[in-house]
Amino acid sequence: MVTNNIKTKQKLHELVSALYTTFPPDKQKKNLYAVSFTVYDYSHLILIVSDLISLCLSAINDESECGSSSKAKSKVNIAQILNIAIELLPVDEDAFLEKSQEIFSKMSSNVVSEN
Numbered sequence: 001m002v003t004n005n006i007k008t009k010q011k012l013h014e015l016v017s018a019l020y021t022t023f024p025p026d027k028q029k030k031n032l033y034a035v036s037f038t039v040y041d042y043s044h045l046i047l048i049v050s051d052l053i054s055l056c057l058s059a060i061n062d063e064s065e066c067g068s069s070s071k072a073k074s075k076v077n078i079a080q081i082l083n084i085a086i087e088l089l090p091v092d093e094d095a096f097l098e099k100s101q102e103i104f105s106k107m108s109s110n111v112v113s114e115n
Contacts, residue, residue, distance in 0.1 A: 042090060052085040 026032040039045045059076045 042093065045088060045090060049085045049088050052081050052088070056081050056085075 023033050023035065026034045039048065055076070056078045059078050
């Protein structure tokens, strides 16, 4: 009986390791999970964030036009969608672009002063 339990646990562990990949634990934050999706490039990512924000704006406008009674019935969780949009923004890449622009400006000013 104990051997069967061990084998069952091992099989279950193998299944979890092999198949439970959509919702992996976040490596930096305890008790949270990371979810990812595929984009073609940064333009595609920015387009997705823009669409999420547009969806929220549309939902907010619809709620304001329909009155406060429809707000309770709304199925769109605007705050959650906006939080997702914020998480999707490429903040680290923005810092890279800023630093690159600074370096490029310095290089350009050196080239101009040399001429």
